[in-house]
Amino acid sequence: MFMRKRVTKYIFVTGGVMSSLGKGLASASIGALLEARGIRISLQKLDPYINIDPGTMNPYQHGEVYVTDDGAETDLDLGHYERFNDIVLTKNSNVTAGKVYNEVISRERRGDYLGETVQVIPHITDEIIKRIFALKTKGDVCIVEVGGTVGDIESLPFLESIRQIRSQVGKENAIFIHLTYVPYIAAAGELKTKPTQHSVKDLLQIGIQPDILLCRTDRFLSNDIKKKIALFCNLNVESVITAKDVEIIYEVPLIFHKEGLDHIILETLKIWTKEPDFSKWESIVSKIKRLNKTQKINSKQKTTTIGIVGKYIEHKDAYKSLHEALNHASFDNNVKLNIEYVDSEHLEKQSPKKLLGSCDGILVPGGFGDRGFEGKISAIKYARENNIPFFGICLGLQMAVVEYARNVCKIKDASSIESKKKSNNYVINFMPDQKDLDTKGGNMRLGKYPCEIKKNSKVHSAYKKTKISERHRHRYEVNPEYHSSLTKNGLILSGMSPDGKLVEIIELKTHKWFVGCQFHPEFKSRPFRSHPLFREFIKVSSH
Ligand code: GLN
Numbered sequence: 001m002f003m004r005k006r007v008t009k010y011i012f013v014t015g016g017v018m019s020s021l022g023k024g025l026a027s028a029s030i031g032a033l034l035e036a037r038g039i040r041i042s043l044q045k046l047d048p049y050i051n052i053d054p055g056t057m058n059p060y061q062h063g064e065v066y067v068t069d070d071g072a073e074t075d076l077d078l079g080h081y082e083r084f085n086d087i088v089l090t091k092n093s094n095v096t097a098g099k100v101y102n103e104v105i106s107r108e109r110r111g112d113y114l115g116e117t118v119q120v121i122p123h124i125t126d127e128i129i130k131r132i133f134a135l136k137t138k139g140d141v142c143i144v145e146v147g148g149t150v151g152d153i154e155s156l157p158f159l160e161s162i163r164q165i166r167s168q169v170g171k172e173n174a175i176f177i178h179l180t181y182v183p184y185i186a187a188a189g190e191l192k193t194k195p196t197q198h199s200v201k202d203l204l205q206i207g208i209q210p211d212i213l214l215c216r217t218d219r220f221l222s223n224d225i226k227k228k229i230a231l232f233c234n235l236n237v238e239s240v241i242t243a244k245d246v247e248i249i250y251e252v253p254l255i256f257h258k259e260g261l262d263h264i265i266l267e268t269l270k271i272w273t274k275e276p277d278f279s280k281w282e283s284i285v286s287k288i289k290r291l292n293k294t295q296k297i298n299s300k301q302k303t304t305t306i307g308i309v310g311k312y313i314e315h316k317d318a319y320k321s322l323h324e325a326l327n328h329a330s331f332d333n334n335v336k337l338n339i340e341y342v343d344s345e346h347l348e349k350q351s352p353k354k355l356l357g358s359c360d361g362i363l364v365p366g367g368f369g370d371r372g373f374e375g376k377i378s379a380i381k382y383a384r385e386n387n388i389p390f391f392g393i394c395l396g397l398q399m400a401v402v403e404y405a406r407n408v409c410k411i412k413d414a415s416s417i418e419s420k421k422k423s424n425n426y427v428i429n430f431m432p433d434q435k436d437l438d439t440k441g442g443n444m445r446l447g448k449y450p451c452e453i454k455k456n457s458k459v460h461s462a463y464k465k466t467k468i469s470e471r472h473r474h475r476y477e478v479n480p481e482y483h484s485s486l487t488k489n490g491l492i493l494s495g496m497s498p499d500g501k502l503v504e505i506i507e508l509k510t511h512k513w514f515v516g517c518q519f520h521p522e523f524k525s526r527p528f529r530s531h532p533l534f535r536e537f538i539k540v541s542s543h
Pocket of ligand 1: 368
C-alpha cells in the first residue's frame, strides 16, 4: 500500500502599482481563510532591503519592529500574521536581502564555492529558495509575501526565486496572488483598470502569470469591470477579487470570503477541506461595529481615553502592536476606546494636567534615546501622585523607576544611562556583562524570557498564574544596586527573572493601578485573547 506523501503547498503574494495597499494584511487574511477550514498554515515575509533586519531602522521610516519568541527583530507584518492566525512565528519567517547576501558572501570568503563566480542567479536565488523551503515543516500551506512592489530593481531576485519554485513544484503546489490597485477617478466617474494591467504586464515580463488578482479599491467591482480585468490579464473572472477598503481590519477575511477567495485558492491548489467556520470573525467584527457606533450620551456604554506619551506620535505604524493590544483589551472589556497621543517633548514645556487632564489612563510605551526623557518623567509623576491608572512598557518601566528613585527615594540625580546628562546614580543601567559589547543590537535582551510573579500582587490577579513568558527588546535593566532602596521605599518588584536578578515588573500597592513591565506585552495580545495586563489596564481606566 502506498502512503500519500504530504506535500507542502505555496501561496506567493506580490504587490503592484504602489506600496501601502495592505499586502501584509491581505497575506494574514489569506492565512485566516485557510485556518477557518482547518488547514495548518505558516507565513513568511521576504524583504528586499539590504539591512540584516529592521532592528536598526528608524521607526519613522519603517514602523514598529516586531519581536518573535525566538528573539528575531522583524517586519511589522509578522505582527499581523500572528494576530490573525493561530501560529507562533520564528526568525525563519522574515528573510531579508541582507541576510541572504550576508550568508552567500560569508560562504564565498570561506571558499565554499570552490572557485566559481558567485552571482545573483543562481547563488542568491538558491539561498532565497532554500530559506523558503526551510518553512516546509511548519504548515500544509506556506503563505509567502514578497515585500516591495513589482518593478523595483531590488525585488527581482525574490521574484525570480518564486518563479523557479513554481516550475519546480508545479502549479497545483504553488500559486501567485497579486495585489493591485483599481482607483476610482471622480472626474471621469469611473474605476480605472490600466494600472492593474500594467502591473500584471511587469510580472509577465519576468515570467510570472498571476493566478488570482486582489484588486484594492474603494467600492465593489462590477462583473463588467472584473471581466475586463480578467480579459487583459489572462484570468477567469472568478479569479478577480475585490479587496475593498475597510474600516475594521478584522473584517478583511470576511470580505475575502464573500468574494470567494478561499474557494478559488483551494480550487487552484486542488485542496479539499471541511466547510469554513468564520463565527469568531463574525462575532468580533459585529462587536467592534457596535462599539464604534455607540455614543456615550444617553447610553450605558463604558468609555476610556488613554493618553500615550511617546515620541513617534505622528507615525502611528511605530506603535502598531500597542494600538492593537489596546483595541483587543477594549473589545474584551466592552469599552469604547479613545487614544490621545501626547508628544513627550511637549510635556517638558507644558503641565501634564493641561496635556493629559482628559485622560483616564496614561501609557508610556517602549522607545530609544533620550528625547522627551523629562517629559515622560513628568507624565509618570502626575499619574502616580493623582492616582491615575498608569502602564509603563519597557522604556516606560525604566522611566517610572527613575521617577520613583528621584521623588520617593529622594535620590535627586537618579537617571538612566540612556540619558545624555551625566549622573552618579544610574538606576537604569547596563548589566555588567553587557558593557563590552559594542555592536548596536548585539547587546540587546531579545525574545522570550521567563518571569516569576509574586502572589497577591496586582499583576498576579491579572495573569492568574505565577510563571509567565514574555518578549523583550531592550538594552538596559533596573540596576540591582538599587533594588533594596526602591523596595524599602514601597516599590513592589512584582515580577522577577527566575534567578531573582532582573526586575521584570513593578507596581504600587496603594495606587489604583500603577504597573510597569520590562517586556513588551503588546506582542502577545491577540484579537480573540487580549493580554492580561492590557485587559486590566483598560478595565481600571474605564467608566
Ligand atoms: N531604550 C531602552 C533600552 O534599551 C528601552 C527599550 C524599549 O523600550 N524597547 O533598554
